[in-house]
Amino acid sequence: MWIPLCFQVIGLVPFVVPPKPVQITAQKFFNLHDYRLHDDRTVVLFFFTSFQHRSLKPYLASLQRLDARRDTTVIAVSPEPPRRIERFIARHNVRFVVAAGSKAHEGFKLRPRDFPKVVVLRPPGAARRTNGVNILEDFSELDALFPPTEEPETVTLASGEVLQSGAFDASSPTELLERHASSDPDRSERLRAVSLLRKKLPPEEFMRFCDTLWTSGNWGTEGHWIADRGWLAYQKHLADPGQPDKQPLFPLSIVASRAYREHPDDPRWDRLETYLDSMPERSADELVDDYFAHQGDALADLQIRRQIVRALEGQARERHVEAGRAIGFLRQMLSQEPDAGIRQRIVGAICALGEAGDKELADFLEAQLQTEKDVRLVRPMLEYTIRYLRTGKE
Structure with missing residues (x-):
């Protein structure tokens, strides 16, 4: 699988980069369903290996913030195989696009021992608002390279x-x-x-x-x-004065994700780390058994359930399990999951695997909507998925 990037490398570089479109080829892309590339968007390529995961933590926070900008997209690129990178994504809750099993670094004359490295690409004809280099030696250069927009919209x-x-x-x-x-x-x-x-x-x-x-x-x-x-x-x-019991802004599973990301070495995550090591080898049936074996609101259990949903969707996408069977498992989970953040993730997986025109699945979710109380995360996700299943509109 590959992504064509019709961008030019800018800035002064210590080697010659051919003036042609860049292609990012990889064995697998993660978080790609959230990827939208606009013609005028700057692309930041982050070359890394998961072995550096502890030292990468401050960089990842900067890249997450950068990816949230409307004028920038971040793509992390690693030569490591997808299974290893999947664990890295789960550990750090990476939300931007990640290309696993990629040799794209060779096109920039980079070697894995040079990582981490950042390459900045801007579209042809884009306004050049900085004289920054395109290959960063120090992540402190990110703020200078991407200052706030000078003129408010x-x-x-x-x-x-x-x-x-x-x-x-x-x-x-x-x-x-x-x-x-x-x-x-x-x-x-x-x-x-x-x-x-x-x-x-x-x-x-x-x-x-x-x-x-x-x-x-x-x-x-x-x-x-x-x-x-x-x-x-x-x-x-x-x-609403008629609803005296106010829902929290963040459900406990999101609190758990943040706590894990900020303090991954805390002993309370030992059980989660052990499970993440074994998860790539688990079958779909084993994942479902594990899901129901980790009920409760302990932070590690919440994280495990969240990662199981992600893994089950991934297995269906890679055709290790038939999509309809995976949806059946997800329906079981949705009916019993107490945490709103995980329920939203389950509905998102159903949406990704379901097919427009599946009336029976839409009816099932409609019934869930009638009793769903979470207004911020789950109800909108249900409404969106039901609309997609009934009309095909995204």
């Missing part, structure tokens, strides 16, 4: 008003916050405006605003339908 409203992205705070008038919530060109600023409005408006008025806001053309776009829908529903839930 603006949008002209139908009234003729020019709205500058993020030009508001908690003291801003309600009317200005409403305009930013509806029309700010930056998605993250729209979400922030909604949060501030919840604290300003009477509950009933804010809830009505949430109901109408979803019809705005700026909401549910850019590939963020699930997250945007969930954020609106969650803010409405927090404002």
Whole structure:
């Protein structure tokens, strides 16, 4: 499998790179279903080996933040086989694209002993906002190479008003916050405006605003339908006086993932580390047995269940288990999983493996939706998956 990258290497380099499109070839790509490459996006290639995992921790945090930028995509590239890299991804909760079993480093005259290395690619004709080098020797160069956008985005409203992205705070008038919530060109600023409005408006008025806001053309776009829908529903839930028991922002499984990522050497993760070592050899049936053997809210058990869902989806994608059979296992898990974060991950796996037109599966998820209480993560994921199964629309 390969990804064509029609980009030019920029900057001064100590060797000659052919002026031709770069192809990233690999035995397997992870997190690829979240990958969207826009023509004007800068690509950051991160060459690494998993043997360096402890020393890579601060770099990974920087790369995660960089990948969240709208103008940048990060692709990690390793010559190691997919099974070893899968464990690395699980350990560090890597969310950007990872190419395993790749020799792409040879095209840049890099050797594994040179790793870690970062190569920055910009599209032909892109504005060059820095004189930074394209092969970084020190990760401290990342901040200098990717400074914040110099000019804030603006949008002209139908009234003729020019709205500058993020030009508001908690003291801003309600009317200005409403305009930013509806029309700010930056998605993250729209979400922030909604949060501030919840604290300003009477509950009933804010809830009505949430109901109408979803019809705005700026909401549910850019590939963020699930997250945007969930954020609106969650803010409405927090404002609703009829729901005194408020849901936490993060379920325990996400708290566990963060704790593991920040303190991987804590003894409480020994059981998880032992299981991750054995997981690549487990069959689908064994994974399911393991899933139900690790019930409870101990942080290690939550992490194990989350990784089992990921592994089961991976086995179905690689055709080690038939997709319909894997979906059957996932349905069993969904009906019994108490943690909202893991339920969302299960529904996401069902969505990835299911086929448009599967009415029976859509009906099953519709029944789950009727009783699902988590408004921020699980209900939007269910709604999205049901829509996809019934209509084929993503």
